[in-house]
Amino acid sequence: MALVVMKFGGTSVADMDRIRNVAAHVKREYDAGNQVAVVVSAMAGRTNELVSFVNEASSAPDQREYDCVVSSGEQVTSGLLALCLQDCAVPARSWQGWQIPLKTDGAHAKARIVDVCGAQMKASLDQGEVAVIAGFQGIAPDGRISTLGRGGSDTSAVAIAAALGADLCDIYTDVDGVYTTDPRIVPKARRLSKVSYEEMLEMASLGAKVLQTRSVELAMTKNVRLAVRSSFDDPASMPAINLKQNSHIGTLVCSEDEIVEQQVVSGIAYAKDEAKVTLVAVADQPGVAAMVFGPLAQANINVDMIVQNVSADGATTDLTFTVAEADLSAALKVVEANKTTLQYKDLQGATDIVKVSIIGVGMRSHAGVAGDMFEALSQKGINVLAISTSEIKISILIDAAYQELAVRTLHSLFGLDQDSE
């Protein structure tokens, strides 16, 4: 017998038919003798509708009232799923964030989980009830409803899995796992059977939208085994979880130690929502970087990559850095405000760029990965504008026009194509 947390997103509970389908997935696990806690999002579209009501009501909404209104969507689906389960002879009850209680800090609308009191819910599970939990919501220190920010239901699920000491946290979504890269760009993309927390974290933060970054961080910290799988599978044709067989469906996100045959590179991610800022002919002298990046940090603008060209004339140089696309105009304003001290000749902003990253814990022990990467890109005529690296990833900034070519080239280069398996 296993204790399993199952999480279903908005498209999986979009209407009563889909909710009944979720009930069938849950019933399969319950009938196999597992203890089950289910975390649900609001019906697809409902949260957006509620947010638009809030924005219509107030130009600068009180985040506490935002939470009160927006959290109602998950309340509805938790009750409806409990009813569907009861209707197919599975004992079940709904739990709201304040009933568990799932305690958060006071940062309404983007609260962080402080503590999950799992005791009462565990007692209910031990009595044979399925727990159906309204995701995304908790209770703040002021006794009012809080929400965890968009996509927060993944984080709810992981926190509840940790609090209950669950054997597995199954994230059901509209794709059947984590792929080596976006299959829409690379048809030969392969589903990963296992991926480490560190890799998943890089993939999530670099543009792969399968899991929320915070939920992966929390899973890594609390050592919760996560699996990403599809809610669109036929519930009846799928086997129930069997921990003894050490098998799983979809992609398992787990500790590096569990992954026996580790590829050097596990996946290729890309992010299009980056923008590039270039200060042309800025003085090449100590202190300039501080004068640029200090004010940006004060304005809460994150700078990602930085390139400073070698000075041609020994007196001036070009300084390029990247920010999130949404921050571009703010970043340009901050730099312009310091024009007199920086004394650059020209200031340029551009969004026709893309960041492509290769990710793999195997890179730690393999030299030469970067060299292979640049060689292959150069052969295809792709110019690398900037580079940033960590222990398990290399990111490059390139012209947006080369995005697909770069991703496909690197996917083949590192042996990720399906045929080469």
Next chain:
Amino acid sequence: MALVVMKFGGTSVADMDRIRNVAAHVKREYDAGNQVAVVVSAMAGRTNELVSFVNEASSAPDQREYDCVVSSGEQVTSGLLALCLQDCAVPARSWQGWQIPLKTDGAHAKARIVDVCGAQMKASLDQGEVAVIAGFQGIAPDGRISTLGRGGSDTSAVAIAAALGADLCDIYTDVDGVYTTDPRIVPKARRLSKVSYEEMLEMASLGAKVLQTRSVELAMTKNVRLAVRSSFDDPASMPAINLKQNSHIGTLVCSEDEIVEQQVVSGIAYAKDEAKVTLVAVADQPGVAAMVFGPLAQANINVDMIVQNVSADGATTDLTFTVAEADLSAALKVVEANKTTLQYKDLQGATDIVKVSIIGVGMRSHAGVAGDMFEALSQKGINVLAISTSEIKISILIDAAYQELAVRTLHSLFGLDQDSE
């Protein structure tokens, strides 16, 4: 300065425009220096939509999950109204039933209020905040959300007014007060300036749909002054509440002592959802009534009026009684099941009848009201099938075809027509 509870129903908060209109009504009272607690229903139609979800999810819904799902509508409007108020510079916060807490018994879906802890809410009012309360909902002893049954927001409002010691509980609705009878039938119907709790209670239970019976009962017990008024009035053109002037808008439901010039009859009510059952030629002997009404009581069927004709042959008689229309088929079945002991010749059920009632606390001290009533009806050729009376009302059962004629005749007879004011 007054402490006032304002209650707005579903049509008054049907969309964002209507909610902003409610905010304007509240702002008027707040700006006049009053402390204000507002009780809101769900947006019109939303509760029905949620109930239909519940019925789709389960053929025999768990009432606790029903409450979880259905109470979400009020949560949304409470948050949205708080936001609209803040947006027009009125400090406000939302309160859910479990936050107040408004404690109920465990009869989910039709819970009764046990206790309202007003202290925390009063402290918030004293700090100058408007309290926006989700009506219809509370918290049951099991720590789960409960609801008060359809129309329960009126009862929420009265209970909160009692707990806060409010000076007035204004029920805003889609009519501008309580009328002497239904203006759709009698265009000369007059709005009552004041009506006593007892009279309002009879009117509500006899078919006038302005207020929920339970809310009037509670107001009478707790001595809460209720006013019924229209939310469709222009908020800006209405004066704020002024207790010193002892004036009010709409109809005030209050203690009999407050009503100086009491009419003998205050209003005419009618109810079409009645059905008549007749046992033809049943034995005219002791014990028959018990054999008929005992089993009906056991089957939870309320019998309203009873008529037993004088025996013509000294051996058999006709026995007629009325039940709610919805109970008719159940009542017929109960009687049929006892056919062998009752030995009636024929059993008849009919729904083409209507109950018309005259109501007035003045009837206590005026003899001859019944005589005048029957005389007037007889002159119009209206046959009275059954009669029931209480200290302050006389109800008659007549053929449905005569409904309008009877109501208009009695309305004129007792001086209620607008011209005669």
